Amino acid sequence: MSGPVGLLVAAGSGSRLGASIPKAFVEVAGRPMLEWSLEALRAAGIGDIVVALPDGAVAPAGVIGVRGGATRSESVGAALAAAPGSGPIVVHDAARPLVPPSLFADVLAALEHADCAIAAARVTDTVKEADPDGAVVATLDRSKLWAVQTPQAFRREALQAALSVDAAILARATDDAWLVERAGGTVRVVESSPANFKITTPHDLQVAELLLRQRG
Numbered sequence: 601m602s603g604p605v606g607l608l609v610a611a612g613s614g615s616r617l618g619a620s621i622p623k624a625f626v627e628v629a630g631r632p633m634l635e636w637s638l639e640a641l642r643a644a645g646i647g648d649i650v651v652a653l654p655d656g657a658v659a660p661a662g663v664i665g666v667r668g669g670a671t672r673s674e675s676v677g678a679a680l681a682a683a684p685g686s687g688p689i690v691v692h693d694a695a696r697p698l699v700p701p702s703l704f705a706d707v708l709a710a711l712e713h714a715d716c717a718i719a720a721a722r723v724t725d726t727v728k729e730a731d732p733d734g735a736v737v738a739t740l741d742r743s744k745l746w747a748v749q750t751p752q753a754f755r756r757e758a759l760q761a762a763l764s765v766d767a768a769i770l771a772r773a774t775d776d777a778w779l780v781e782r783a784g785g786t787v788r789v790v791e792s793s794p795a796n797f798k799i800t801t802p803h804d805l806q807v808a809e810l811l812l813r814q815r816g
């Protein structure tokens with residue numbers, strides 16, 4: 601069987617970050633966010649990497665670059681179409697530069713028992729559901745709740761089948777594991793740490809800057 605292929609999605613604009621350049625190219629601790637995430641994939645021993653990039657961006661050396669899509673899942677689809685070999689796929693957000701390299705092996709190993717295995721952290725806050733007016737309608741049982749991250753590993757056929765849906769459904773997907781769930785596939789969580797957070801807001805960028813500078 602051929603080895604795993606990493607798909608690094610980096611084509612988002614980063615509207616919530618509000619930088620003047622696409623988010624993946626914003627520097628954190630002296631290097632573009634994309635480079636930290638790429639380094640983690642390489643440190644995990646993943647040699648074949650496809651990066652989904654914004655229009656006009658140049659692919660880093662040693663990876664296959666493709667143009668991303670209008671939504672995150674379309675970017676995953678574009679990268680998957682360029683993935684070499686036939687091995688499993690591991691999808692990672694460029695916006696999670698603090699990922700520990702060992703997490704890639706953990707999610708790939710969990711594919712032995714599922715079509716998809718996703719990094720996730722236990723929820724530590726109390727989580728409530730409220731109506732649009734702010735009235736609380738339910739308090740959820742947090743012992744069953746997980747805050748989902750990337751990396752997310754997939755049997756290749758399961759991801760290909762899950763992504764073969766209308767653009768409207770792809771646009772609703774906040775992660776690719778949901779597409780596997782709705783296609784009837786099995787998905788497992790692999791416990792991760794909240795330290796693998798996604799840089800979404802300026803506050804996240806400040807925290808990541810401090811943590812990555814400490815790392816050196």
Ligand SMILES: Nc1ccn([C@@H]2O[C@H](COP(=O)(O)OP(=O)(O)OP(=O)(O)O)[C@@H](O)[C@H]2O)c(=O)n1
Pocket residue numbers: 609610611612613614615616617623624652668669670671672673675676692693694695696798799800
């Ligand atoms: N069309 C898109 C949208 C997102 N992504 C990638 O998916 C990851 C997670 O998305 P998010 O953090 O939401 O990034 P943005 O879409 O750029 O952020 P925002 O929603 O604030 O604009 C990021 O690495 C981002 O580059 C992508 O490749 N293609």
Ligand SMILES: C[C@](O)(CO)[C@H](O)COP(=O)(O)O
Pocket residue numbers: 672693747748749750774775776798800
């Ligand atoms: C895939 C993801 O990182 C899991 O938490 C997240 O759902 C991406 O969401 P975003 O709205 O594209 O940031």
